[in-house]
Amino acid sequence: MENAVRSEARALYESFETFPFIKKIGINPFEGQWAHFTEGKQEEFRKLQSLAQLYRREPWTRGLRSLGIENEELGSKLWDMFAAERRNRPIVYEETFEVLDQLKGKYKLLLLTNGSPDLQKEKLAGVPSLASYFDHIVISGDFSHGKPSESIFEHAMSLLNFTAEEGVMIGDKLATDILGSNLFGMRNMWINRHGMTHENEIVPAMLMAFVFVGFSGWVSVFGLLCVLFFWVFLVECIVSCHIPEASRPIYSSHIYFVGSVWYFIFRRI
Secondary structure, X not given: OHHHHHHHXXXXXXXXXXXXXXXXXXXXXXXXXXXXXXXOOOHHHHHXXXXXXXXXXXXXXXXXXXXXXXXXXXXXXXXXXXXXXXXXXXXXXXXXXXXXHHHEOOEEEEEEEOOOHHHHXXXXXXXXXXXXXXXXXXXXXXXXXXXXXXXXXXXXXXXXXXXXXXXXXXXXXXXXXXHHHHHHOOEEEXXXXXXXXXXXXXXXXXEEEOOOOOOOOOOOHHHHHHHHHHHHHXXXXXXXXXXXXXXXXXXXXXXXXXXXXXXXXXXXX
């Protein structure tokens, strides 16, 4: 069912006249399933706001239809359940705050995220203690361009008054976080939690992989701790070897720092 809904959501998304704008901002089709699009200065957000009711419910009805079930009422109920569950289940990895505590006060931290302003702010509000760790939060919908556009990286760095050479981008998405920072000339670390492989044309400067062991979703706590401390050690080394401690910015892409908000995502090459 999930695959069917995702497929229908993307097809409907791409049929809207606002799709070029959505693509430029970097709003994920499935994330848009629970956005209201009530914020953002661009006229396209007002168009998306008027389409939201259709877009949120129609993919569920179409998804059911693709599986041989013709039931609009059920499709509507499924969307209601999805939106409620998504809002009640903010995603934060258990290592998130431990790592942020290590970095806060030592480095400038900026959260750079693609998405609709109202939805990204709602996600942040779902984890109230998170935003205070960052000196700045940049949402693509407020800027009119999303990652991997070089312009949003340039804007982010201007807020901290640093150059690309003085920053480190830490993120989970090759096509946005890593590609964008590569284009901008900024070093980066790819957080690879799910054993993904990178494309030859998008090569991260450094990799952080989380290793999962056992079955039924059990994770080696010892392994996680080892990787966590190794990751912090790497950051310390990268920064201290080149830039004075007081003036080095570190960039996080998703709130799931350590560990899609939020995702500091770890995958293995």
